[in-house]
Amino acid sequence: MRPTDTSDPEYFHRVVDCQYACPAHTPVPEYIRLIAQQRYSEAYLINWESNVFPGVLGRTCDRPCEPACRRGRVEEEPVAICRLKRVAADYKDDIADRLPKAGKSNGKKIALIGGGPASLTVARDLAPLGYEMHLFDAQAKGGGFMRSEIPSFRLPESVLDEEVGYVLDLGIKATFNTFVDSLQSILDKDYDAVFVGSGAPRGRDLPNLPGRNEADKNIHIGLDWLANVAFEHVKKIGKRVIVLGGGNTAMDCCRTSRRLGGEEVKVIVRSPFADMKASDWEKEDAIHEGIPILDNHVPKEFVVEKGKLIGMRFEKVEAIYHEDKRRELVPTGDEPVFVPCDDVLIAIGQENAFPWIEPSTGVNFTSSGVPVLDPLTMQSTRSNVFFGGDAAFGPENIITAVAHGHQAAVSIDLFCRGADLKVRPAPDVTLVSQKMGIHEWSYDSEPVDGKREAVPLVELEKALKNRALEVELGFDLETAFKQAERCLNCDAQTVFVPSNCIECDACADICPTTCISFIENAPEPELRKNLLVPATNEEQPIYVSEKLKTGKVLVKDEDVCLHCGLCAERCPTAAWDMQKFFYNTAKAAPILGDAR
Amino acid sequence: MSYIKPNFRHPRLPENALGHTVADYDGAISTLCAGCGHDSISAAIRNACFLSSIPPHRIAKVSGIGCSSKMPTYFLGKSHGFNSVHGRMPSVATGASLANRSLTYIGVSGDGDTASIGMGQFVHLVRRNVNMTYVVANNGCYGLTKGQDSATADHGSISKYGEVNSFDGIDLASLALLQGASFVARSFSGDKEQLEPLIRAAMGHNGFAFIDVVSPCVTFNNHAGSTKSYEATRDHLDVMPLDFVPMREEIRTQYSEGTSKSVTLHDGSVIYLHKAETGFATNDRTGSLTAIQKAKDDGRILTGLLYLDPDTQDLNHNLKIASRPLNELGKDELCPGSKVLNSINEGLR
Numbered sequence: 001m002r003p004t005d006t007s008d009p010e011y012f013h014r015v016v017d018c019q020y021a022c023p024a025h026t027p028v029p030e031y032i033r034l035i036a037q038q039r040y041s042e043a044y045l046i047n048w049e050s051n052v053f054p055g056v057l058g059r060t061c062d063r064p065c066e067p068a069c070r071r072g073r074v075e076e077e078p079v080a081i082c083r084l085k086r087v088a089a090d091y092k093d094d095i096a097d098r099l100p101k102a103g104k105s106n107g108k109k110i111a112l113i114g115g116g117p118a119s120l121t122v123a124r125d126l127a128p129l130g131y132e133m134h135l136f137d138a139q140a141k142g143g144g145f146m147r148s149e150i151p152s153f154r155l156p157e158s159v160l161d162e163e164v165g166y167v168l169d170l171g172i173k174a175t176f177n178t179f180v181d182s183l184q185s186i187l188d189k190d191y192d193a194v195f196v197g198s199g200a201p202r203g204r205d206l207p208n209l210p211g212r213n214e215a216d217k218n219i220h221i222g223l224d225w226l227a228n229v230a231f232e233h234v235k236k237i238g239k240r241v242i243v244l245g246g247g248n249t250a251m252d253c254c255r256t257s258r259r260l261g262g263e264e265v266k267v268i269v270r271s272p273f274a275d276m277k278a279s280d281w282e283k284e285d286a287i288h289e290g291i292p293i294l295d296n297h298v299p300k301e302f303v304v305e306k307g308k309l310i311g312m313r314f315e316k317v318e319a320i321y322h323e324d325k326r327r328e329l330v331p332t333g334d335e336p337v338f339v340p341c342d343d344v345l346i347a348i349g350q351e352n353a354f355p356w357i358e359p360s361t362g363v364n365f366t367s368s369g370v371p372v373l374d375p376l377t378m379q380s381t382r383s384n385v386f387f388g389g390d391a392a393f394g395p396e397n398i399i400t401a402v403a404h405g406h407q408a409a410v411s412i413d414l415f416c417r418g419a420d421l422k423v424r425p426a427p428d429v430t431l432v433s434q435k436m437g438i439h440e441w442s443y444d445s446e447p448v449d450g451k452r453e454a455v456p457l458v459e460l461e462k463a464l465k466n467r468a469l470e471v472e473l474g475f476d477l478e479t480a481f482k483q484a485e486r487c488l489n490c491d492a493q494t495v496f497v498p499s500n501c502i503e504c505d506a507c508a509d510i511c512p513t514t515c516i517s518f519i520e521n522a523p524e525p526e527l528r529k530n531l532l533v534p535a536t537n538e539e540q541p542i543y544v545s546e547k548l549k550t551g552k553v554l555v556k557d558e559d560v561c562l563h564c565g566l567c568a569e570r571c572p573t574a575a576w577d578m579q580k581f582f583y584n585t586a587k588a589a590p591i592l593g594d595a596r
Numbered sequence: 597m598s599y600i601k602p603n604f605r606h607p608r609l610p611e612n613a614l615g616h617t618v619a620d621y622d623g624a625i626s627t628l629c630a631g632c633g634h635d636s637i638s639a640a641i642r643n644a645c646f647l648s649s650i651p652p653h654r655i656a657k658v659s660g661i662g663c664s665s666k667m668p669t670y671f672l673g674k675s676h677g678f679n680s681v682h683g684r685m686p687s688v689a690t691g692a693s694l695a696n697r698s699l700t701y702i703g704v705s706g707d708g709d710t711a712s713i714g715m716g717q718f719v720h721l722v723r724r725n726v727n728m729t730y731v732v733a734n735n736g737c738y739g740l741t742k743g744q745d746s747a748t749a750d751h752g753s754i755s756k757y758g759e760v761n762s763f764d765g766i767d768l769a770s771l772a773l774l775q776g777a778s779f780v781a782r783s784f785s786g787d788k789e790q791l792e793p794l795i796r797a798a799m800g801h802n803g804f805a806f807i808d809v810v811s812p813c814v815t816f817n818n819h820a821g822s823t824k825s826y827e828a829t830r831d832h833l834d835v836m837p838l839d840f841v842p843m844r845e846e847i848r849t850q851y852s853e854g855t856s857k858s859v860t861l862h863d864g865s866v867i868y869l870h871k872a873e874t875g876f877a878t879n880d881r882t883g884s885l886t887a888i889q890k891a892k893d894d895g896r897i898l899t900g901l902l903y904l905d906p907d908t909q910d911l912n913h914n915l916k917i918a919s920r921p922l923n924e925l926g927k928d929e930l931c932p933g934s935k936v937l938n939s940i941n942e943g944l945r
């Protein structure tokens with residue numbers, strides 16, 4: 001295997017699992033250390049620079065960082081990263097004067113359609129550069145789906161107002177209660193660029209079918225339901241499930257149902273089997289999993305008994321194909337068919353999310369109705385129109401919307417300056433030794449044993465009485481410190497200088513988690529197998545040194561390294577050092593210097 | 597600041613026949629200098645005990661005084677231990693072995709502890725063939741007292757303070773051979789591939805097993821001009837590699853004729869010696885002495901299993917000591933009463 005090139009920042013970036021997994025690449029260990037040092041404002045600002053909504057995210061984030069956390073691999077549970085973020089937000093001082101201000105006008109104007117996390121991120125990144133930002137939203141206040149879809153017992157309005165306010169205070173010209181019904185009308189106003197952050201398309205419903213409202217509890221819109229399953233908000237479904245629709249979403253729904261407790265799952269579709277929109281292989285896979293597909297059945301009624309859904313009634317039809325290729329579904333006159341069920345998933349297509357974007361604007365959409373975008377730049381097929389958040393690739397989450405916003409802002413800035421959008425600015429990276437003495441590092445290098453603790457909750461009785469009362473109380477400062485100390489400081493990188501090594505084995509002998517081997521070099525798969533403990537976690541890189549004096553190489557498996565610094569403490573020649581790796585994704589906005 | 601070894605271990609550490617991981621054989625965190633060869637020996641002993649599936653509570657560690665003699669604190673934290681007086685470990689080991697013959701004894705000493713102050717006790721330990729493994733961590737100096745030349749320092753080696761050693765060093769392996777040791781080996785702290793099987797074989801040997809391990813003192817004897825530095829040792833090593841296959845394990849690797857020879861130990865374990873083509877024989881005491889001397893004359897450090905007599909009888913056997921440990925003998929066995937006394941007396945009439 002070739003020696004590892006640690007001068008490529010992406011190598012050490014990967015080692016900081018949480019930061020790497022975060023779509024916005026928030027420097028997690030850095031802010032957790034600041035919390036342990038009781039520097040809550042600085043911890044907040046590190047977050048704010050990366051993810052714009054620390055208070056919101058500290059309560060509601062989907063936390064892709066936590067399953068990635070190294071602690072979960074060496075102990076049982078990951079660091080409570082998300083709830084520590086909330087600690088920073090809860091205990092910070094007034095930081096308003098440390099935030100950037102609107103820059104001196106550069107004469108450029110940008111329109112933002114939608115006032116959710118993606119648009120607000122673009123505004124936050126571009127306003128300090130002197131762009132004039134015009135934001136339009138149909139709601140009365142900013143925040144988008146953070147406001148409309150997250151119940152206030154999870155996210156108090158005051159927290160949202162504060163963080164939306166920090167952005168709007170950058171001189172954003174916001175127009176609320178205004179639904180933009182024509183992109184052309186916006187383009188006509190001569191904006192230098194337009195950012196569309198108008199949220200996700202909605203799955204279609206059957207609002208007028210009898211029984212729809214009474215049975216609401218057991219009727220789910222397929223797309224939303226799939227998203228809820230993905231976010232683990234939904235973990236099971238009834239034994240008997242009807243999936244309405246014949247497209248790929250219907251296939252996803254029926255197969256997912258089978259995995260969540262659905263035993264008798266049926267797909268019921270209006271059209272003949274051959275006309276179904278789902279790909280042949282998707283249909284085959286569903287049938288293979290024991291899911292019958294009933295075609296030529298048109299839904300007529302949700303049958304409700306004693307307030308509970310017990311099944312659905314269908315009319316049988318036949319397809320007649322006219323000469324002009326028009327298809328007509330004609331009732332056969334048979335008795336209506338009753339199919340018993342516990343739950344219904346409606347997967348009959350999507351509402352058009354962009355009826356307001358005229359084809360003449362040159363913004364193109366795929367056949368499934370999502371905009372055609374460059375995933376790197378977020379640019380659409382019309383060069384001055386950019387997308388982000390759920391409007392870009394369908395439903396994701398807040399932190400992904402923020403990450404899109406940062407990238408779109410970079411693109412818009414490059415676009416307005418006439419630069420090449422594909423040449424992305426490099427991340428801001430530093431790598432600095434943390435050595436203070438023979439056994440002393442500038443971070444708490446000793447991995448503590450403490451277990452993860454749950455966040456305390458408000459008394460149930462109180463909580464149920466007041467819909468706006470926040471249920472989670474957040475960590476108190478003592479708990480926050482203990483939880484912060486669980487962080488393994490994965491950004492304190494083990495940096496190895498092969499030319500200093502005398503191969504005394506001291507590092508390999510001391511390493512508590514047996515990460516280091518002095519060994520003959522070999523191709524990667526073989527090398528992974530030959531280590532003292534084989535490196536079976538392929539998602540984690542292994543470091544391979546240049547050839548040492550004896551002809552062997554040093555290999556370090558990054559998988560369960562504790563970043564305890566013992567290798568560097570036991571090294572007689574300082575071939576190892578612990579160096580803090582700070583990685584800040586490039587943003588359009590200038591670096592928030594005094595945060596660190 | 598950490599003088600503390602974290603409690604986390606690799607979640608996929610392999611287990612031995614007892615269901616233990618190597619972590620069950622760990623000791624306290626070392627306080628020796630960073631990079632000291634002694635730490636590697638500690639790790640090799642730990643690994644050897646793990647690999648040979650010896651229950652930690654059936655091992656006793658004994659040592660004298662010196663950085664090397666501190667080592668037992670840093671491995672096998674769940675075993676018995678006795679850190680004795682400078683050069684006096686042999687008498688403690690002898691007594692312990694006679695009192696409880698069922699334990700595995702690992703003695704750890706230094707070149708000062710063995711070849712200077714402890715020389716008198718050492719030769720008697722060899723002569724008596726006490727059933728134990730005796731490891732000398734040989735750094736050619738008194739590490740603990742700031743690096744004075746020891747009795748094993750090579751002629752011409754330059755001390756950290758610039759003095760050229762004008763005395764011939766004592767070769768402990770040759771000494772042990774001359775005194776009739778039944779197992780003699782030499783190795784290097786930086787060569788675990790050889791040291792681990794040697795320690796396992798030594799522990800499997802029924803009798804006195806001596807291993808002289810060159811173990812660089814990074815602080816006082818790792819400079820240019822020292823003959824026991826990492827670099828000088830590596831440059832002059834003449835390695836005879838070996839493998840150890842314990843009795844209960846089937847032999848997986850096939851060794852080609854002519855390149856390997858095997859020796860079977862008392863307990864059925866097998867030692868495979870590679871490099872057989874050199875004609876070196878482990879059962880030839882005189883030949884072994886000659887080979888060591890010849891290597892020395894050529895400026896080489898010959899490492900590997902130098903001599904082995906697998907059929908030797910240890911001290912307990914020779915003294916006809918009770919077959920069970922003393923602590924297992926009850927009052928009736930220790931004090932059999934007047935009836936037995938009378939019958940003995942009758943026998944003498």
Ligand SMILES: Cc1ncc(C[n+]2csc(CCOP(=O)(O)OP(=O)(O)O)c2C)c(N)n1
Pocket residue numbers: 661662663664665682705706707708709710713733735737738739740741746
């Ligand atoms: C009776 C007695 N005499 C002298 C000493 C001082 N002393 C302590 S350690 C040591 C030499 C240790 O050398 P060695 O056995 O080679 O161990 P190393 O530190 O080199 O590993 C001496 C002379 C002592 N502790 N006790």
Ligand code: SF4
Pocket residue numbers: 627628629631632633634663664735739740812813814815816
């Ligand atoms: S003084 Fe020498 S022998 Fe003692 S611990 Fe330090 S390096 Fe090892």
Ligand SMILES: [Mg+2]
Pocket residue numbers: 662664706707708733734735736737738739746
């Ligand atoms: Mg010594």
